[in-house]
Amino acid sequence: MTQSTAQILDGKATAAAIKAELTTRVSVLAAKGIVPGLGTILVGSDPGSTWYVGGKHKDCAEVGIQSIRRDLPEDISQEGLLEVVRELNDNPECTGYIVQLPLPKHIDQDVILEAMDPDKDADGLHPMNLGRLVANVNGEMKSPLPCTPKGCVELLRRHNIELKGKRVLVVGRGVTIGRPIGLLLTRKEVNATVILAHTGTVDLPAELKQADVVIAAAGVPHMIKAEDLKPGAIVLDVGVSRVDDGNGKAVVTGDVDPAAADVAAWLSPNPGGVGPMTRAMLLANVVESAERQAGIA
C-alpha cells in the first residue's frame, strides 16, 4: 500500500466555522427583532431523509434559527402537499423552507417546487432562482443558491484553492448538484472551465485524466477510480449512497474510490466533506434571506 498523499478538504471543520459566523449574524438580526425561521416539509418516513431533516433542525437550534417542521404521510395527495406549501408561503414565522427530496412517485416534484415562494426557497431549487443563476454571470447573487454547489465553492474558497483557468469535470447531471454547479463555477468570480459528464459520456476515464478538478456527484459508489485521475487533481466526493456493510448495517459511501487519496492533491472525505457544507449553506441561505427581508443585505 502506498501512503496517502492528498490533503483533506475538511468540510466538518469548515462548516463549524461558518456556523459560528452565522450565529453572530443571527444575533444581529435578533437585536432588530427578527428571528429567521426554517421550515421543513418531509413526506414519508425514509430513514435517510428523516435523518437529514432531523440534522437540519439540530443545526438551526445551534445557530439560533427557529424551526418549523411539517412531517406528512407517504400517501398524502399532491393537492394535500400543495396546501402545506401554501401554508408555509403565508406563514410569517417561516422565512425560508425546504421540501425534502426525493418525493414519492405519485407527486410531481416540479409542480411542488414551482408552488414555493421563490423568496422563501432555502434550497435554491425553485426554477425562478435557478433561472436567476443562469442569467447572472457577474456581480453579487441576490437570490438563494443551491446548497450543495454553494458548499463546494465555499469549501474550496476557504482552503484558498483557486479554480481560475482550471479544467473542472463534473460527473452527474442531477438538479441538486451536477446541473447547477457549472453555472456557479463559470461565474466571473470563479472563472473555471467546466465539462459536464453523465451516463451518456462515452469515455469517462479519458475525461478524468485531463481534469484538474473532479466534482463527483453521480451517486454511484466508488465509480471514480484512482488510476483514472490526473496526479495532483483536486477531488470533491459529493455523491451519497447507503451501502450495506456486509453485516446488515447501512454505511454512507461516496462516488470516489478511497485509493484516490494516493493520487489527488486535495480530497474531500465522504462523510465529513461536502455533506456538512450543504447543511451549513442551508443555514446561510436562511440567514441571507432574512437579512434581505430585513433590508440589511
Ligand SMILES: Nc1nc(=O)c2c([nH]1)NC[C@@H]1CN(c3ccc(C(=O)N[C@@H](CCC(=O)O)C(=O)O)cc3)C=[N+]21
Ligand atoms: N430538498 C433537499 N435538499 C437537500 O439538500 C437534500 C435533499 N433534499 N435530499 C437529500 C440530499 C442529501 N443531503 C445531504 C445533506 C447532508 C449530509 C451530511 O451532512 N452528511 C454527513 C453525515 C453522513 C451520514 O453519516 O449519514 C457527512 O457527510 O459527514 C449528507 C447529505 C441533502 N439533500
